[in-house]
Amino acid sequence: MKRIFSSLADGKGFDIALIVFPFAFLFVMAGLPLVYNVIMSFQEVDMFSLGSFARPFVGFKNYVTLFSQPETWPILKNTAIFVCASIAGQFVVGFGLALFFWTNFPGASWLRGLFLVSWVMPGLVVGAIWNWILSGDFGVLNYLLNTLGIIDGNIFWRSDPAYALWAVIIANIWLGTSFNMILLSVGLSAIPKDLFEAAELDGANAIQRFTTITLPMMRSTIGAVISLGLIFTLQQFDLFAAITSGGPNNASNVTQYWAWELSFRQYDFAQGATISVVMIVFVMIASIVYVRSTRHEVRG
């Protein structure tokens, strides 16, 4: 007993304890549900067999069913559009803001902190606010676009199938921009100032400095931001629930919302689990990119 205690206090025991607790936590809270979800995607699950683990094994039947449904491909396409447009928007606006605040004008860090407010707000609240902004009849966005002469007449952002998905994308870009900006700001400030001075003396103009110093030095940060962005957008559920509920007629439905609908609205747990497994594959790819890009940090 004394030996165990002393090894905990100053020996290997402490190191092992530090590793065991997070691993146990991860296994119970993340690992088991993940495995359970994968197993469920190969089983026949209904309301009656929900309570037992030993359910009939059906092989790839759930997958075959999933991909034979008419709405599957449009929803996957929506997901791809949602992810790509959201990440692109968040990254471009976030990088622009990060570069802007990097100039360090008076009050820059204070103002940058304020931007985090958007990230602190609950998704449902953000969704409610954007519902008002995007509202077809009295929305501010329509008013603005009309006044500027960009559109003629109102766009019904949330109920027009052509715009419903974009309504959520706009809200999501707003929601994720500050996170992108903060991470990119950190990456920018980690670049030693004298590299830019050296490049300037070497004859590089502002654009050349950006492409030959800033961007390559930011590679690992950019990789991390984009892969985290992919994970966060694939998680984005609140905005769909608050703004369009996936409608009209699945025009703005994406896999993460659809999985919830199937499992908890239609109680088709097997189909819900199957979609989740498809998503796990994408998140895995993003995670690998994230781990690899943070591992190859380039620092002098």
Added chain:
Amino acid sequence: MSNQTDLQIALTAVNKHYGAYHALKNIDLRIAKGSFVALVGPSGCGKSTLLRSMAGLESITSGDLFIAGERMNNVPPRKRDLAMVFQSYALYPHMTVEENLTYSLRIRGVKKAEAKKAAEDVAATTGLSGLMGRYPRELSGGQRQRVAMSRAIIRHPKAFLFDEPLSNLDAALRVHMRKEIRALHDRLGATSVYVTHDQIEAMTMADHVVVMRQGIIEQQGAPLDLYDRPVNRFVAGFIGSPAMNFVPAVAGDDGRSLLLDLGDGQRLALDRPIAAGRPLIAGLRPEHLVIDPTGAGPIRLRVAAVESTGSSSYITTASKPEIVLVTNGRSPVAPGDMITIGIAPQHVHVFDAETEARIEMLTG
């Protein structure tokens, strides 16, 4: 200014303000083509600011800066054609040695093969040939330093600016690189401006030393002129190692001697007349003080400590202020001994106690 073609860099009445802080005060400096100029001074004296102002990394508030006869006050750094070696080396971490070397050429649109050839030529002279494919993080401190130098050389700039380039190296390598940089300067026929806080670096490398303090140039000139005839107490104390001893003194009644305030009326002969009455400071270099074995010297003091390096010994006296003297080889005395110290009259420096300015000769 443009007719003075032998001048590579010229500054006239240059001032630099950071808000209320006056960083450079009326700097006048002329740097001849092919010369090696060292800017030296304690930290915060403005030497780096001055260098960065030449490079264009800082803008000057007033005055004129000419480079090769052209007024450069508002010209951006990339158009000044100066190369700088940074204290941190500022190597591009995401580029190999070769890419670091060819960066400036590639920016200027030099053809790939041509840039590669230039890099190989420079690398051959600086001993980097085998390291072209390495990244800066895979190099030792000395190798990084060489890359930084090579990156400057490859451009054939109008002048090299060095910002304390050796301060991150260990002592032995620093001494070696000192000679190497100077040799390189001579071989390239380059113009170099070298910032350092180490007066030994300045003295050994430069043709022209500029001593700065609090944004002003205290004195500039050839290294040994600064050593022989420092214009004030600050320069006298800054140049020379170990530092000069300063002893409060007054002129003797005969007008040709100094009464040192070391306790009991010690008298030093001078080789020049000096006015009596006003408070003075005598400056005595440790290496000029000699122990008089006959005991007939003018200053009698007790030894407090002896530090020996083998080649020379540093003897500190128990007086107030304490006097340090250097003797060659082993120390002939031990702590506690009484010694008599003498100094040749021409080696005694005299400064005004109030203005701290050098007093050359005062009659009447």
